[in-house]
Amino acid sequence: MNRDFKVVGKEVKKIDALALATGEVKFTADITLPDMLHVAFLYSPYPHAEIEEIDTEEALNTPGVELVLTYKDVPQTLHTTAGQGYPEPSPYDTRILDKRVRFVGDRVAIVAARTREIAQEAAKKIKVKYKPLPYNLDPEKAQESEPVPPQDAYHLLPTIYEPRKNIAAGIKLKFGDVDVAFEKSDIVFEHRFEVQYASHSAIEPHAAVAFYDERGRINIISTTQVPFHARRIVSRVLGIPLKNIRVIKPRIGGGFGGKQEVFLEQVVALVTMITKKPSKVVLSRREVFTSSRTRHPMITWYKAGVKKETGEITALKLKALMNAGAYGPHALTVMANAGSKVLPLFNKIKNLLFEGYTVYTNLPVGGAYRGYGATQGYFGFNVMLDMIAEELGIDVLEFFKKWHIKKGETSPIFEELGEGKEGVAQVIRSCALSECIEKGAERIEWYKKRRKKLREGDKVRGVGAAILMQGSGIPKIDMGAAYIKMNEDGSFNLHVGATDIGTGSDTILAQIAAEEIGTSIDKMIVYSSDTDFTPFDVGAYASSTTYISGGAVLKCARKIKEEIIKVAAEMLNVPMDAVFIENGVAYTEDRTQHVSFEDIALYSMYSRNQHQIQAVASHIGLESPPPFMAQFAEVEVDIKTGRIEVLKFVSAVDCGQPINPVLVEGQVEGATVNGIGYALWEDYIFDEQGRLKNASFWDYKIPSIKDVPEVETIICKTYEPTGPMGAKSVAEIGINGPIPAIANAVYDAIGIRLKSSPFTPEKVLKAIKEQGLKL
Amino acid sequence: MKGIFKINGKELEISFEAHKVLLDVLRENGFTEVKEGCREGECGACVVLLDGKPVNSCQVLAASAMGHEITTVKGIGTLHNPHPIEEAFVEAGAVQCGFCTPGMVIATYALLKENKDPSDEDIKRALDGNLCRCTGYVKIKKAVKLAAKKVSENE
Numbered sequence: 001m002n003r004d005f006k007v008v009g010k011e012v013k014k015i016d017a018l019a020l021a022t023g024e025v026k027f028t029a030d031i032t033l034p035d036m037l038h039v040a041f042l043y044s045p046y047p048h049a050e051i052e053e054i055d056t057e058e059a060l061n062t063p064g065v066e067l068v069l070t071y072k073d074v075p076q077t078l079h080t081t082a083g084q085g086y087p088e089p090s091p092y093d094t095r096i097l098d099k100r101v102r103f104v105g106d107r108v109a110i111v112a113a114r115t116r117e118i119a120q121e122a123a124k125k126i127k128v129k130y131k132p133l134p135y136n137l138d139p140e141k142a143q144e145s146e147p148v149p150p151q152d153a154y155h156l157l158p159t160i161y162e163p164r165k166n167i168a169a170g171i172k173l174k175f176g177d178v179d180v181a182f183e184k185s186d187i188v189f190e191h192r193f194e195v196q197y198a199s200h201s202a203i204e205p206h207a208a209v210a211f212y213d214e215r216g217r218i219n220i221i222s223t224t225q226v227p228f229h230a231r232r233i234v235s236r237v238l239g240i241p242l243k244n245i246r247v248i249k250p251r252i253g254g255g256f257g258g259k260q261e262v263f264l265e266q267v268v269a270l271v272t273m274i275t276k277k278p279s280k281v282v283l284s285r286r287e288v289f290t291s292s293r294t295r296h297p298m299i300t301w302y303k304a305g306v307k308k309e310t311g312e313i314t315a316l317k318l319k320a321l322m323n324a325g326a327y328g329p330h331a332l333t334v335m336a337n338a339g340s341k342v343l344p345l346f347n348k349i350k351n352l353l354f355e356g357y358t359v360y361t362n363l364p365v366g367g368a369y370r371g372y373g374a375t376q377g378y379f380g381f382n383v384m385l386d387m388i389a390e391e392l393g394i395d396v397l398e399f400f401k402k403w404h405i406k407k408g409e410t411s412p413i414f415e416e417l418g419e420g421k422e423g424v425a426q427v428i429r430s431c432a433l434s435e436c437i438e439k440g441a442e443r444i445e446w447y448k449k450r451r452k453k454l455r456e457g458d459k460v461r462g463v464g465a466a467i468l469m470q471g472s473g474i475p476k477i478d479m480g481a482a483y484i485k486m487n488e489d490g491s492f493n494l495h496v497g498a499t500d501i502g503t504g505s506d507t508i509l510a511q512i513a514a515e516e517i518g519t520s521i522d523k524m525i526v527y528s529s530d531t532d533f534t535p536f537d538v539g540a541y542a543s544s545t546t547y548i549s550g551g552a553v554l555k556c557a558r559k560i561k562e563e564i565i566k567v568a569a570e571m572l573n574v575p576m577d578a579v580f581i582e583n584g585v586a587y588t589e590d591r592t593q594h595v596s597f598e599d600i601a602l603y604s605m606y607s608r609n610q611h612q613i614q615a616v617a618s619h620i621g622l623e624s625p626p627p628f629m630a631q632f633a634e635v636e637v638d639i640k641t642g643r644i645e646v647l648k649f650v651s652a653v654d655c656g657q658p659i660n661p662v663l664v665e666g667q668v669e670g671a672t673v674n675g676i677g678y679a680l681w682e683d684y685i686f687d688e689q690g691r692l693k694n695a696s697f698w699d700y701k702i703p704s705i706k707d708v709p710e711v712e713t714i715i716c717k718t719y720e721p722t723g724p725m726g727a728k729s730v731a732e733i734g735i736n737g738p739i740p741a742i743a744n745a746v747y748d749a750i751g752i753r754l755k756s757s758p759f760t761p762e763k764v765l766k767a768i769k770e771q772g773l774k775l
Numbered sequence: 776m777k778g779i780f781k782i783n784g785k786e787l788e789i790s791f792e793a794h795k796v797l798l799d800v801l802r803e804n805g806f807t808e809v810k811e812g813c814r815e816g817e818c819g820a821c822v823v824l825l826d827g828k829p830v831n832s833c834q835v836l837a838a839s840a841m842g843h844e845i846t847t848v849k850g851i852g853t854l855h856n857p858h859p860i861e862e863a864f865v866e867a868g869a870v871q872c873g874f875c876t877p878g879m880v881i882a883t884y885a886l887l888k889e890n891k892d893p894s895d896e897d898i899k900r901a902l903d904g905n906l907c908r909c910t911g912y913v914k915i916k917k918a919v920k921l922a923a924k925k926v927s928e929n930e
Contacts, residue, residue, distance in 0.1 A: 013865055017865040017870040017873065018854060019873075021873065021880060022854045023877045027807075027874065029811065203874045253875075254872040254908050285818075503871065665914070669914070670871065670911045703912075704905075704906060704912075705915065705916070706903045
């Protein structure tokens with residue numbers, strides 16, 4: 001379906017961009033209030049220990065210090081910091097402060113003082129006597145190790161949770177009989193893959209501010225992707241009524257999943273409740289690395305059975321072992337997504353087994369991170385497909401195109417595997433993956449470069465590809481809502497719970513509303529994410545905002561349009577169905593009479609049947625239509641140094657109808673470059689006690705402008721009938737392909753299979769030594 | 776201690792502790808457009824111009840900046856009177872979360888002062904000290920080129 005859009009699909013400028021570019025915007029850390037206290041933490045130097053004694057006297061006596069809190073002083077409510085829907089599919093295994101510390105970087109105490117510096121210095125004066133406990137840093141040894149979570153940790157959902165064995169989550173899913181099918185297969189592939197820790201590295205560190213308003217309610221301003229979940233979690237953890245909490249999200253300096261965690265809001269709220277003074281916490285970069293959240297490392301074992309003649313994969317087994325770190329936010333769902341967002345892509349495999357476990361270790365805590373398990377799962381998946389195609393002697397792109405899921409098809413996994421419960425059955429209604437593969441191949445010059453092993457001195461070139469899907473929100477769980485009112489000049493206030501963290505959701509939601517109402521984007525005044533003044537929304541995660549919140553905005557716009565037409569019909573003295581709207585004007589069918597939006601608004605407020613023209617709507621996704629993507633890497637490998645250089649990277653994406661093509665490209669480019677950094681060098685380096693050795697941007701390098709190859713994005717437009725204006729999501733998918741595409745390109749260049757990311761020169765040289773170059 | 780700071784063309788007398796870095800003195804006195812991303816001179820979110828040269832303000836002792844011309848992004852353009860560089864960042868789609876943008880704008884300003892028609896390599900060199908996690912730099916490169924065009928057209 002090709003609609004003739006006026007606002008949607010256009011390169012509308014991001015509505016907050018100029019304010020951001022000119023530095024007008026206040027971020028959380030920019031907020032200072034009179035008498036404000038600054039919060040600092042004392043962190044555990046041990047990977048696992050019991051606090052035997054804690055002496056806060058000297059810290060408390062430091063001039064400027066107003067409050068020191070230890071586990072003895074704070075509510076001991078178990079909770080999860082995962083900002084997910086309720087009941088959260090993550091274990092309740094966390095306390096604000098606990099007698100036991102579980103990783104180097106776990107919190108020991110909270111200090112509030114007149115300045116940040118005083119608070120930080122005072123924290124160092126707290127004397128703690130620890131009793132070190134046995135600890136474990138190896139996920140493969142977790143089940144036999146000292147239990148990490150608290151004795152009384154529990155899960156709200158009836159799911160696999162065995163904290164005494166360090167099992168934070170488990171899933172087993174089976175179709176057909178893989179063992180019988182492997183027996184009957186002509187070729188069996190079996191390989192182990194491993195992906196590593198990573199930091200989201202949003203340039204804005206996590207921060208939160210709390211203060212009492214004049215009614216005695218706790219107000220929290222925070223760098224959150226989930227303001228409504230934050231309100232709910234703070235209420236529970238601190239035992240204060242939800243009605244007494246307001247959470248406000250200002251502009252956010254990037255999230256990528258790292259700010260889907262609620263671990264600062266309760267701290268500042270508590271400090272303010274005790275001291276009756278405003279309080280603020282801003283994490284240092286080091287704290288963001290060690291003590292916020294990370295990408296979950298994962299080991300995957302793929303086993304595939306293939307029929308030689310047809311190339312059919314008759315059986316596939318995926319075993320996943322995910323490292324939760326010391327606490328379990330998203331322990332179940334990230335691991336589940338390694339299966340649910342990956343396996344349906346090859347939907348014709350009849351015998352399937354997916355078995356996954358997430359385990360506790362004494363390391364930093366994993367959480368939501370763009371890609372959310374799919375990134376971990378797609379590495380092995382795409383490398384296996386590359387291996388199979390090679391063994392069959394066919395072009396991997398043809399292999400992809402033959403077997404990938406297509407429009408009108410389904411996968412049983414959609415129904416079986418959801419987020420903490422069963423999933424939702426769905427048929428694919430839009431899919432341009434084959435087109436993505438073809439267009440991407442053209443841009444990377446696949447058929448000119450593949451298998452050529454172009455060599456210049458020690459440097460050899462190759463190209464590789466990966467195919468991907470993600471989802472659009474969590475079906476039948478995620479809900480977003482919108483409210484629109486008309487002002488007397490014919491402009492509109494659009495209030496959404498949806499949380500713009502830099503993605504541009506405020507802009508695209510305004511585009512959807514303006515398009516549907518029949519007005520221009522400059523008539524939309526957007527206000528988002530304030531628990532007092534906007535309707536509910538689950539927040540910015542799971543690639544849900546365009547699809548779910550966009551769906552709510554579309555419904556709401558339809559409703560208010562009805563209301564506008566009703567008043568216009570009254571004014572024009574014609575029936576409602578004889579009125580249509582174009583560019584902010586209501587016309588009679590024959591165009592002989594018209595009234596402008598301004599006339600309509602004024603009439604509705606001051607003339608007859610006075611009322612506020614307004615509408616509210618909610619939306620849940622009944623399905624989660626996947627965006628699709630093909631990604632291509634061209635690399636040059638230095639066989640002497642082991643260094644991989646990515647020369648060019650192409651992403652071709654089907655995200656349905658792009659609401660704003662520039663913002664779509666921006667999402668894909670940002671995800672891709674983050675993915676390239678993750679593929680090549682981003683990693684957490686620990687010493688033998690689990691101390692992070694590279695907790696700074698100097699030692700944990702994220703790509704700079706110099707590191708970025710030629711990056712190209714191709715939008716292969718489709719129309720998703722269940723999406724607002726035909727749209728699907730796009731935020732996460734682009735981070736999933738760089739690891740496998742680069743690995744496959746390295747194989748194309750030098751015949752080495754890389755199975756453990758990041759692909760550092762050391763690992764490449766080691767692989768060359770083990771496997772031998774094939775030039 | 777007390778000192779006179781020349782910030783965005785205005786002289787201000789500011790009391791501050793002798794060990795403070797310029798970033799803190801600026802932020803504590805309302806110049807919150809100067810962002811703190813790492814405090815270790817790596818991310819570039821706190822870049823300001825010191826006598827026209829871009830510096831990471833987290834690495835400059837405030838006392839050493841007294842008497843020198845300090846320019847933050849608000850000294851370059853404003854919401855009501857934006858600089859062509861800022862307009863270029865908006866038009867090119869180079870602003871996602873916008874946290875790094877003030878630093879990027881300053882780095883671009885310093886580059887274009889020296890070099891009206893920068894090559895890709897010039898842009899990479901000039902902006903290498905400014906990290907962005909949102910954009911993958913594709914649209915930032917585009918924005919700098921567009922800014923160069925706009926700035927030379929304006930002259």
